Amino acid sequence: MKISILMLLFLIFQYRCSNSLDTITFDKPLQDNGSSLVVSKGGIFTLGFFSPGKSTNRYIGIWYAFSNQTVVWVANRDNPVPDSSGVLSLDGTGNLLILSSSGSDPVWSTNVSTTTSVSGNRFSCQLLDTGNLKLFHEDAVVWQSFDHPTDTMLPFMKLGLDRKTGLNRFLTSWKSEDDPGTGDFSLQMDVTELPELIQKYGSKRLWRSGPWIGQGWIGSAQNLSTDFIKTKFTNNSEEASVMFILYETMWRLRISLNSSGFVQRLSWNYSNSQWFMLSGQTDQCDFYNYCGSYGNCDLQITSSFKCKCLPGFEPNWKSDGSGGCLRKKGRPICGKGDGFVKVEQAKSPDTRLARLNRTNGLQECREQCLNNCTCTAYATTEDQDQCVTWHGELLDNRVVPGGGQDLYIRVSAAELETPEVEYKKPQLKGDGRGVVYIIVASISVALALGAVIIWLITIQKKKDRIRKERRQMLLSTVNGSLLEGSTTEKGAFDDDFPFFDLNSIVAATDNFSISNKLGEGGFGTVYKGRLRNGLEIAVKRLAKCSNQGMEEFKNEVSLIVKLQHRNLVRLLGCCVEHHEKMLVYEYLPNKGLDSFIFDKEKCSMLNWEKRFNIILGITRGMIYLHQDSRLRIIHRDLKASNILLDDELNPKISDFGMARIFKGDEIEVNTKRVVGTYGYMSPEYAMGGLFSTRSDVFSFGVLLLEIISGKRNNTYYRDNTINLIGHVWDLWKEGKAFEMIDSLMGDSYPQKKALRCFHIGLLCVQELVTDRPTMSNIALMLCNDIDLPPPKQPAFIFKGQEIDASDSSASAKAQSNNDLTISQIVGR
Numbered sequence: 001m002k003i004s005i006l007m008l009l010f011l012i013f014q015y016r017c018s019n020s021l022d023t024i025t026f027d028k029p030l031q032d033n034g035s036s037l038v039v040s041k042g043g044i045f046t047l048g049f050f051s052p053g054k055s056t057n058r059y060i061g062i063w064y065a066f067s068n069q070t071v072v073w074v075a076n077r078d079n080p081v082p083d084s085s086g087v088l089s090l091d092g093t094g095n096l097l098i099l100s101s102s103g104s105d106p107v108w109s110t111n112v113s114t115t116t117s118v119s120g121n122r123f124s125c126q127l128l129d130t131g132n133l134k135l136f137h138e139d140a141v142v143w144q145s146f147d148h149p150t151d152t153m154l155p156f157m158k159l160g161l162d163r164k165t166g167l168n169r170f171l172t173s174w175k176s177e178d179d180p181g182t183g184d185f186s187l188q189m190d191v192t193e194l195p196e197l198i199q200k201y202g203s204k205r206l207w208r209s210g211p212w213i214g215q216g217w218i219g220s221a222q223n224l225s226t227d228f229i230k231t232k233f234t235n236n237s238e239e240a241s242v243m244f245i246l247y248e249t250m251w252r253l254r255i256s257l258n259s260s261g262f263v264q265r266l267s268w269n270y271s272n273s274q275w276f277m278l279s280g281q282t283d284q285c286d287f288y289n290y291c292g293s294y295g296n297c298d299l300q301i302t303s304s305f306k307c308k309c310l311p312g313f314e315p316n317w318k319s320d321g322s323g324g325c326l327r328k329k330g331r332p333i334c335g336k337g338d339g340f341v342k343v344e345q346a347k348s349p350d351t352r353l354a355r356l357n358r359t360n361g362l363q364e365c366r367e368q369c370l371n372n373c374t375c376t377a378y379a380t381t382e383d384q385d386q387c388v389t390w391h392g393e394l395l396d397n398r399v400v401p402g403g404g405q406d407l408y409i410r411v412s413a414a415e416l417e418t419p420e421v422e423y424k425k426p427q428l429k430g431d432g433r434g435v436v437y438i439i440v441a442s443i444s445v446a447l448a449l450g451a452v453i454i455w456l457i458t459i460q461k462k463k464d465r466i467r468k469e470r471r472q473m474l475l476s477t478v479n480g481s482l483l484e485g486s487t488t489e490k491g492a493f494d495d496d497f498p499f500f501d502l503n504s505i506v507a508a509t510d511n512f513s514i515s516n517k518l519g520e521g522g523f524g525t526v527y528k529g530r531l532r533n534g535l536e537i538a539v540k541r542l543a544k545c546s547n548q549g550m551e552e553f554k555n556e557v558s559l560i561v562k563l564q565h566r567n568l569v570r571l572l573g574c575c576v577e578h579h580e581k582m583l584v585y586e587y588l589p590n591k592g593l594d595s596f597i598f599d600k601e602k603c604s605m606l607n608w609e610k611r612f613n614i615i616l617g618i619t620r621g622m623i624y625l626h627q628d629s630r631l632r633i634i635h636r637d638l639k640a641s642n643i644l645l646d647d648e649l650n651p652k653i654s655d656f657g658m659a660r661i662f663k664g665d666e667i668e669v670n671t672k673r674v675v676g677t678y679g680y681m682s683p684e685y686a687m688g689g690l691f692s693t694r695s696d697v698f699s700f701g702v703l704l705l706e707i708i709s710g711k712r713n714n715t716y717y718r719d720n721t722i723n724l725i726g727h728v729w730d731l732w733k734e735g736k737a738f739e740m741i742d743s744l745m746g747d748s749y750p751q752k753k754a755l756r757c758f759h760i761g762l763l764c765v766q767e768l769v770t771d772r773p774t775m776s777n778i779a780l781m782l783c784n785d786i787d788l789p790p791p792k793q794p795a796f797i798f799k800g801q802e803i804d805a806s807d808s809s810a811s812a813k814a815q816s817n818n819d820l821t822i823s824q825i826v827g828r
Contacts, residue, residue, distance in 0.1 A: 024096070024125040029089030032058055032081070039065060042129040045072075049086055053178035054790075058086050060098055060108070061180070062131055062145065064252065067268070070275070072131055072152040072254065073145050074180045076108035094123045094137050110135055110143045130156050150180065153244075153255040159197070160189035160234075160241030169241070171257045176787035184786070185261040193356040194348070194388065195240040199263060201784065205288040206261065208396060210347045212242075213382050218405060219347045219398070229253070259787070260780045283628050285398040289350075292316075292324020296343070297398040304565035304624070310394060311341035312411035328415065334373035337413025340366065346407035348379065348388070350395040359387035369410065379407050498573035500584055504531065505575050509539055518591070528587060536587035537572060541580070557583065563629055567621030569644055569654040585654075589647050593707075594640035596649075603710050603742065608749035610649050611707050615757065616782060617651040618643060622700060622775045625653075626693045634660045634691055638699035639680045640706060660691070679714025679723065683795040684769055694769045698795070700778070701764020708757045710742035725765055725794050728758060732791070757782075762791035 021039045030036050030048065038047035046065045049058045057080030062073040075088075076098050085101035097109040112135065123137045131154045133145040146157045151173050153159060161168050170188030175181045185206075190198045194211040196219075210219035212233040230245045246253060252268035266275040284290055284306060285297035291307035299306055309315055309325035312333075316323040327333070348354070359365045362380055365387035369378035374391040381388065382405075394409075508529030509516050518526045524543035530536050557574055564570075575582040593614065596602045606614075625633040636658045644652045682698035684690040702713050705728055713724040731737045737758045738751055760781050766772050771792055773781065781788060 022127050024088065024090060026090045026123070029087050030060075031088075032084045032086040034084075038127050040127045040129045040131075044129045045127060045131045047127045047133060049081075049084070049088075052174075052180055053176075055080075055178045057082060058084060059180060060086070060088050062127070062133060064268075067273075067275075070254075071180070072150075072154060073133070074150050075145075077150060077174075077180045078182055079107045081107055090123060090125060094135075094142070096125050096135055096143070112142050130154065132157070150174075151183075151257050151259075155244055155246040155253060158239075158241040158243045159187070160195070160239060161191045162239050162241075164238055171255075173257045173261060174259045176259050177789055179787070183259055184784075185257055185259075187257050187263055189240055189242065190352070191240045192351045192354065194351040194354055195235055196351055197242070199257075199261070201261060207263075207286055207288055208350070211351060213405065216403075218403065219400060220403060260777050261784070261786070262776070262780075284624075289396045291397065292322055293393045293395060294325040294327075295397060296346075299628075300399065300401065302564050304568065310343065310397060311409045312415045331412040331414050333376070333410050333412050335412060337416070338370060339411060339413065339416045340369075340378070340408035341411055341415070343407045343409055345400050345402070345404040346379075347396070347398045347400050347404055348407065349377065349390055349397050353390050353392045353395070355389050355391065357387045357389070359385065365389070366408065369408075375410060377407055377409050379405055500573050500575040500582075502575055502577040502580055505529065505539055505582060505584070507532070508537060512541065536589075538585045538587045540583040540585065542582065563625070563633070563656075565621055565624040565629070567617045567650070567652055568624070569652040588644040588652060590645035590649060592641040593643035593645060593651065594712075596645065597640060597707055597710050597742075598712050600744070604744045606649070606745070608745050608754070611745070612753070612757075614643070614645075614649065614651045615704060615707060616779075618653065618700065618703065619775060619779050619782060621651070621653045622696060623779060625659075626696070626775050632661065632693075634693060635696050635699075636660060636685075636691060637677060637680070638696055638703060639677050640703060640712075643703070677714075679712070682769075683767060692769065693774065694772045697764050697772045697775060697778070700775070701761045701772075704757055704761035704764065708742065708754055708761070709740045710744060711740070723796060725762075725796060729762065729791075729794050732758065732762060756788070759788050759791065762794060763788065765794040765796075766792045767795040768792070 022041045024030055024038060030038060032049040036048065039045070043065050045062055046068070047060070047062050050061050050063070050068075050071065051058055052071065059077065059080055060075040061071045063069075063071045081098065081100045082102055083100075086107070087099045088096065089099065090096055093112075095110045095112050097106040100107050123135070125133065125135050127133050130146075134141050135143040146154075147167055147169055149157060149159070149169055149171055151171055153171060157169075159169050159171065168188070170186055173183035173185035175183045184202050186200045188198060188200070190196055190208070196211050197209040197217065198205055199207040208219065209217035211217070212235070216231070229251075230247070231242065232245060233242045234240065244253075244255075254266055256264050256266060258264065264277050266277055268274075269276045283299055285299055289295075291297045294310050294313040295307045296310050297306050298308060301308065305317075307317070312328060312331065313325035314328050316326045357365075357368060359368065359380065361384050365378050365380050368387055369375040369389045372389070372391070375389045376392065377390045377394055379388045380386065506512070508531050509527040510529075512525075512527055516528045518528050518538060520526070524541045527539045527541065528536065529539050557571075569588070570586040572584045572586060574584060590596070596606055622635070622638070625635060633656075635653065635656070637655060638653070642653065642655045644654050646652065680699040680702050682691070682695040685695045685698075702725065705711075705724055706713055709724060709728070711724050728737060728740050731739055737755055740758070741749070741751070741754050760773075760778060763781075764772055764778070780786065
């Protein structure tokens with residue numbers, strides 16, 4: 001009997017404890033004692049005090065019980081408690097507040113106004129399994145954390161405006177991983193007549209979703225609703241909001257705006273206990289108004305510049321890509337005969353300049369726009385019961401492959417296609433001889449025209465036959481496996497790919513004369529040439545005796561023909577004839593970056609602005625290779641000599657002989673054939689054959705340190721360090737990194753930005769792959785004054801006495817002699 005009573009008391013106690021675990025009451029506050037926590041009923045979320053990263057400040061936060069590093073909400077994000085004296089409690093007014101011994105006023109409060117007094121035992125605060133913290137007055141919810149989000153959106157949480165109360169729910173980034181304070185990036189609902197999500201840096205727009213079209217945002221072809229996830233968009237007189245609902249209770253899904261400004265949709269992977277990124281902003285057309293007013297961003301454009309003008313407009317591009325488009329001269333709108341040109345798969349222009357009206361269909365919408373001189377475009381909603389018209393500039397336009405809508409751009413009559421002319425039977429006069437003359441003349445003209453056509457067809461067939469033979473020669477050269485584990489894509493060489501005949505190349509290079517020689521490497525020689533039309537070229541001639549060179553030639557042809565970007569060297573064509581295999585590139589007069597930064601005389605030509613422009617250009621090119629091109633390319637030999645400079649010292653990445661295509665699901669690949677250049681190879685690649693995009697990031701980091709210091713990494717010896725990385729690291733730890741800034745830049749450079757480049761460079765060369773940033777993150781770090789994490793110890797910083805002198809000497813000699821595009825292979 002005693003045992004039964006004891007068991008009953010134990011169960012009652014356990015029941016009461018389990019109920020109290022998820023609740024804060026008037027008489028049971030939450031203290032910062034290291035063990036006091038509130039856990040939701042299902043054990044999914046935890047509420048308590050925490051210190052982020054390396055900070056010693058204390059905050060009240062909510063995090064996943066299975067991942068205490070993933071904080072999804074912070075109460076006092078801008079008012080930390082400096083010590084462990086904090087208490088989260090309910091006061092007599094029914095408010096939840098944080099108190100600290102360091103001051104008499106609350107650090108933070110829910111600040112709920114009450115019109116009637118509430119007894120202390122009739123209000124409470126409960127943490128739900130959704131991650132929502134709710135404050136109850138009796139049975140009514142008077143405040144909830146979901147109405148005050150920080151950097152994370154959870155299922156069942158709304159983003160947007162409550163039109164009745166004026167409450168606006170939006171995400172704001174942390175300042176850094178160590179500081180959850182309100183950062184500069186935000187994700188919010190822009191409540192216009194067609195509400196849409198926008199991402200901002202301060203007041204500057206970075207991205208927008210476009211309006212909602214049933215299953216997703218018009219700016220994305222992705223359907224946001226599936227069998228397990230439903231995205232709900234609401235736009236009525238009471239609210240404009242969006243939320244997502246999970247039907248699979250085991251799934252853990254969140255949307256995060258991180259401190260670098262990236263919006264990511266993440267799912268918890270139970271197998272490896274990590275968050276997996278389902279989607280994020282990935283291409284250059286995602287950047288707000290990338291092509292300027294009346295410009296249209298289209299990733300399907302084969303050139304590096306992905307912008308074109310909307311119908312009726314002409315380019316006004318500036319050297320930096322800005323400027324947009326202007327209405328064509330002499331073709332103003334609002335005149336007789338105005339019409340519209342349809343643009344398919346369009347993302348709706350910025351909706352701040354849009355108006356929404358009821359309509360009976362497309363034709364009525366057209367008339368509404370045509371009758372208003374300020375109207376520049378129109379479209380209808382998905383069910384065509386509403387007419388959307390734009391008045392003023394058309395901003396942030398892009399093509400959405402597989403998505404978007406039909407957008408009708410207003411143009412003048414002169415811009416429209418020539419209208420059909422009514423056919424009228426000719427009036428013949430006289431005795432009818434005119435008819436005979438006309439018939440005879442027509443027959444004569446037809447016969448002559450037929451002869452010309454036959455002659456042209458014969459010539460064209462001959463040209464096509466020659467082209468086909470050359471194409472077959474090239475395809476026979478590049479058939480089979482071009483890359484380790486990958487094959488040539490169908491259509492890699494289209495009909496527009498130019499083939500040069502050997503005679504024209506011989507004439508252009510003066511029979512490959514020594515005076516035209518630009519450089520030499522393991523795969524052959526590079527010559528300067530001039531075509532008959534005056535165009536200067538660089539010809540990469542594959543060495544006949546090179547066995548390894550064949551693979552690199554096949555690689556380079558198959559890759560670079562598909563890659564077009566202003567910061568990648570442009571392939572003009574190739575020549576495959578009489579056992580000769582050559583690549584023809586645009587000629588860049590300033591050769592390689594190494595000929596400037598490692599030369600005392602030329603180095604002074606590179607002031608801070610030019611060096612930073614070179615860094616940004618390389619960054620843009622690498623982002624294109626890693627994520628913006630239709631292929632994902634790992635370069636594997638990024639170094640100073642493979643960065644070519646044009647006549648304005650703009651950088652172009654070259655030499656794709658060792659590059660590798662990554663398949664869609666590949667993150668990291670292992671190879672037995674390690675290629676690259678000493679001093680630039682990452683440790684996991686040099687010693688284990690593992691390479692990924694982060695291997696290129698390591699090489700970029702070395703390059704970044706070299707550009708700012710003017711010193712070569714693999715031949716720099718000082719203070720008992722074997723390379724530049726080690727010396728910069730030692731000075732960084734001592735707070736003396738400024739000593740390594742190249743003095744040849746003069747005194748006009750901003751020291752803070754130069755040191756920031758050293759900081760980013762050290763982040764790139766960290767030993768662990770997962771510690772290195774992506775190229776997109778690097779771009780944000782370079783262009784925004786955001787807090788950077790402290791770098792961890794880099795790889796390859798051995799001290800001199802730990803390295804065999806003969807080995808370091810041999811390695812120092814293993815460098816490329818090429819000033820243009822040929823790399824040196826260093827085996828392992």
